């Protein structure tokens with residue numbers, strides 16, 4: 001029973017009304033019951049308000065529509081009309097910059113979305129778009145509120161439409177903090193970043209019971225749509241953590257590297273690492289032998305400010321790394337082949353992962369640095385039948401379409417179509433560099449010799465000796481490190497130890513880059 005469950009009394013004096021307001025507010029903030037809060041904590045989850053407190057700067061939260069209640073009837077809803085209607089909405093600041101937020105309160109109808117709940121979210125999304133500030137959703141809801149039927153479903157439609165309208169305009173971050181089923185899983189997929197917490201958050205279109213009924217498969221909630229599944233297998237989530245506190249702290253970190261909207265640049269930090277810091281260690285990190293693996297993450301660590309960067313989709317498609325870091329305080333997006341996983345080939349998942357990242361960087365004015373060490377696209381029936389052509393095209397399209405500053409550096413090998421796709425000069429990179437160990441070619445020397453000298457090798461008295469001679473000839477003709485530089489296809493061959501300085505000075509020059517694309521409604525990118 002709330003104050004407003006009874007007809008408001010006779011007007012008393014102003015002080016009486018103010019006291020009444022404070023009482024109502026206290027009820028709204030407290031939520032349904034102490035028991036419900038305990039149940040939430042017992043599941044290892046924080047309440048919506050506790051989460052908002054972790055996300056925003058202290059005392060910065062300003063709530064909107066705290067006193068909203070649903071007007072639905074039937075199924076006993078008339079008697080159950082809690083304030084907030086199960087979602088807390090408002091704005092505050094993160095490191096002093098405005099951020100809009102909505103947080104499902106699982107204690108109210110399992111955080112399920114009804115009509116009033118949905119229109120609160122619509123309002124806060126409209127406010128975020130109008131203000132040009134990021135939107136963070138803290139999701140812990142059971143999907144459409146079943147008692148409200150189609151009104152609830154339509155509420156989701158309004159969210160999806162706004163997610164799409166806001167796409168590429170303001171950063172949208174979805175933080176999954178509970179079981180998010182059905183409608184609750186679609187909106188995050190439309191946003192820029194999805195965060196999850198192991199054990200306590202799940203995302204699925206239909207839960208294990210429906211899966212069992214339809215396909216006969218038996219699986220747990222986590223097995224179906226837990227954080228590890230989405231971070232490693234499906235690629236639905238970009239970041240997965242063990243607890244809510246770490247997860248929300250990382251959301252703050254990510255926000256610190258994003259602009260408020262597409263009309264701003266990402267915030268520049270105080271430079272804390274010397275521009276001309278040499279990286280002699282890179283010569284030991286990257287073996288000259290193109291077949292030997294190494295950890296590209298260590299190269300990134302060496303060239304960014306203070307070795308600090310945030311890897312996106314760290315555990316999905318590990319053969320490519322996508323990361324946000326700073327160079328001389330300026331935020332950059334780094335795309336790099338990872339020779340340590342699948343030799344760094346481009347396959348379906350790697351192409352999708354990098355394409356989305358490049359697109360995100362371009363939308364939010366983040367310059368892109370591409371580090372190449374790529375043997376090519378992954379051959380195979382699975383890949384061809386899985387549509388590697390159209391998935392690879394997504395990456396090509398994303399790079400070709402990107403107007404932010406783009407710099408690429410070839411560390412070692414760069415073969416074939418994969419070389420062209422990974423931001424070569426010919427698809428519009430602003431500056432391309434290579435280390436003296438580069439091998440830019442249509443394919444590896446052995447493969448090339450086998451194709452173009454097949455007849456000579458087959459007819460030779462000693463085919464193996466002939467093959468070795470032809471490989472050598474191909475290498476000396478076409479695969480020496482200066483072949484591309486002589487033709488102007490790389491702008492310079494650089495000393496690896498000077499990589500950081502060269503990249504930073506190039507980024508500084510490109511800061512004022514301006515590029516226009518022909519006028520059009522929008523492109524038709526491969527899907």
Ligand SMILES: CC(C)(COP(=O)(O)OP(=O)(O)OC[C@H]1O[C@@H](n2cnc3c(N)ncnc32)[C@H](O)[C@@H]1OP(=O)(O)O)[C@@H](O)C(=O)NCCC(=O)NCCSC(=O)CC(=O)O
Pocket residue numbers: 108109110111112141142143144145146147179181182183184205207
């Ligand atoms: C989300 C859950 C896994 C959480 O399980 P838990 O054991 O933690 O909690 P619980 O089941 O006790 O639920 C907590 C309270 O929320 C209520 N509750 C749960 N789901 C609800 C829903 N969708 N609508 C209205 N109320 C709901 C419960 O009745 C309960 O109320 P009380 O506290 O009063 O007892 C489960 O509740 C569940 O599977 N719910 C149904 C999810 C679903 O099918 N959603 C899709 C809807 S269709 C959709 O979204 C559109 C689409 O098809 O895509």
